[in-house]
Amino acid sequence: MTALEKTFEPASVEARLYQCWEDQGAFAAHPESAADPYCIMIPPPNVTGSLHVGHALTMTLQDIFIRFRRMQGRDALWQPGTDHAGIATQMVVERLLDKEGVSRRELGRETFLSRVWQWKGESGGTITRQLRRLGASPDWDRERFTMDEGLSEAVREVFVRLFHEGLIYQDKRLVNWDTVLQTAISDLEVESREHKGSMWYIRYPVEGGEGITVATTRPETMLADTAVAVHPENERFKHLIGRHVVLPVTGRRIPIIGDDYADPEKGTGAVKITPAHDFNDFEVGKRHGLAMPSMLDRQGRVTLAELGDLPAFARTLDGEDRFAARKKIVAYLEETGDLVEIKPHQHMVPYGDRSGSVIEPFLTTQWYCNAYVLAQPAIEAVEQGRVKFVPKQWENTFFAWLRDIQPWCISRQLWWGHRIPAWYDETGKVYVARSEAEAQAQAGEGVRLTQDEDVLDTWFSSALWPFSTLGWPQQTPELGKYYPTDVLVTGFDIIFFWVARMMMMSLHFMPDVPFRTVYIHGLVRDEKGQKMSKSKGNVLDPLTLIEEFGTDALRYSVAAAAGQGRDVKLGRKIVETNRSFVTKLWNAARFLEMNGVTPNAAFDPASAELPLNRWILSRANAAIVAATEALETFRPDGFAATAYHFAWDELCDWFIEFAKPGFASDEAAEIRDTAAYVLGVLLRLLHPLMPFVTEALWGHFGYGPEGSLIKAPWPVPASVTGEAEAAAEIGWVVGVISEIRSIRAEMNVPPSQKSPVLLQDAAPATLARAEAHFEAISRLARVSEVGALAGEVPKNAAQAVLGEATLILPLEGLIDLAVEKKRLQGALAKAEAELLKVEQKLGNEAFTSRAPEEILAEHRERAEKFAEEAKRLAAALGRLA
Known part of the structure; x- marks a missing residue:
């Protein structure tokens, strides 16, 4: 096969691999299959929208969960679609008409709506094209739009049923009134x-x-x-x-x-x-x-x-x-x-x-939905644990809103949207029906009817999303298999506007809750924790980041920072730094390729004999368990950390470094087979997080045809002979090298100077390990010799405890101990002084009560950093005692 390129070039790989996945139907759900379903509903972005950092976060997280479950063999449906976005879309088209010197009222309703549909056909797919750039893998063949005929039928059905049940009615009440758009708007569209x-x-x-x-x-x-x-x-x-x-x-x-x-x-x-x-x-x-x-x-x-x-x-x-x-x-x-x-x-x-005008409380007759009645089953579902919020504290927000819920104003004075299925006769009597013909039948032959001019609040149709997208009110195979869905991934800002309303509508019209889990993620903020805004100039364009650093680096960055209950800090520098992880993976694969590593389907991990091979196989098992648990408990940051630690630290920094001499030895065949097996595990583990680089390497090494990693089975722990013993042995060697490196770094020992290492109170087995692995210890820790301590501990030596033994590093002749001690004492005093300053500020109520949360978070991080630094320096001084 052709050798891997020297560097990974995302621009030349991503579009090709994505097209490959689409061509082979890799994202498709299969309702006819016997596989257990797993379903996520996409929060439908506005049809007017374009990709922003909030989308980059929520869509990456959803894609990680979908790719993971797909690899586990589940029949995964990530249901895509877009929202018609009543006000936003109408404003876009009206602005286009303004440039032509014509108003919507001059055009008339029907002509205006045909122009909106024309705009939607030409420009409304921007956001879905951009989601492809992000590597999102929904079942595009099932894409829905909140104004398509199937969803429109569901909207009419729900409206008619709720009206006849007395849960939709007309009333004269105050609404938020936009005097420019001349329509009622929701609280979400009001900015204080x-x-x-x-x-x-x-x-x-x-x-x-x-x-x-x-x-x-x-x-x-x-x-x-x-x-x-x-x-x-x-x-x-x-x-x-x-x-x-x-x-x-x-x-x-x-x-x-x-x-x-x-x-x-x-x-x-x-x-x-x-x-x-x-x-x-x-x-x-x-x-x-x-x-x-x-x-x-x-x-x-x-x-x-x-x-x-x-x-x-x-x-x-x-x-x-x-x-x-x-x-x-x-x-x-x-x-x-x-x-x-x-x-x-x-x-x-x-x-x-949208309009930027001052909103007026305005008394007007509108259509309302009795949200209080609909909210009670939704409250019960969360109280009973049938729907779980992650993190759990968001349940309190959900309860607070729903227990004090007011009538929901569902009518809007717009033209673009679901027109209210109500008709009036000349006396003003209203007839609510699924069609004009049905309304005419209610009114009687010859009665002249006029349809209500208003349309429904956009949130009304999106409230039906979990079941309308699956074909309701028809009883489709999709509805039977994928409802209720598994998890909803969304931001906290729409718990009330969307999450609660989906629960209200779903529990009223369906036999079960719409989803089992609501995973709430934080906001994306800049590196300093500040909210992104155009006025601050700190808004990031994810498409620019993708062009500069590749999709995998962006996806890794948002997932690694997405801790439960925390906002996500993101900046250009963060993504640039995390690109090095993609590069590290690529370089490790190139090194293995140059050393003859190719997949061996016949390799059985249980047959590995070398302690080093058994150790890396055991670390792969541990990574599989930890990564699987993190994904199953909605901890994307834990998943990213596990994958990073296994890839960078254990595979690259330890296994490959230890194995280098072995590629030219009699043990090379087992080392190559082990390396190939572990690389295959790593690529599968990393695939939901970084789909492009992993798919490129998977196909190049021949683990499967190009584009096949997306459907490869999720790894499971393998049986490893002598796993515990190998873990203990190599773990000890890693510990020795790490401790020696730390001491040398702390004491400023020049890299060119090798130092001896003495072992005090070491058991015979420990001394045997030191002798067996001397080559690696010598090469990786710059050690001239390792042996048992004979007699007294030398003066001017640094010490560290490892297991039952004490490591002793004689420093006489290597460094000026007096100078180093003074340097460490100075650095410790400085770290302690900085820590004290930050702690005093955090202890000052006048400061903590006024400072924004992002400033407080920054101070807490600084306190943690200085405390860690002081602890490290104190330990370094302690070694010299």
């Missing part, structure tokens, strides 16, 4: 930003001569005030309860009410109540039966339609933008003397994450 604004203190005259002052950040909404609230036990104001104030600007009489919502310690202790424009006020209004007039229209302009007769100034505000009206009202209140004072005030203001 800190705002330096003002607090206006306004005097509301009380009938009978007194005045009561209220404080507000939104004076314009006073047009729709319907009460002033005070706490019923507030001594200053409780005598006013039941009386009325005359509302400035409008002259309307509104009552003073007693309600616990009015905090006596906050503001002035009196609160203006505007039920149609504030979520808290809305609840107060419901408790007291207050009127709820709106003073803003859908575009955020003042409307007086619901406010009755108004004085002249108030009438001038009709049609004004909300912020222009605010300025006019404040100026008017200054003139009338009702503005008591203005104070600077920093507070959070809600913005639409």
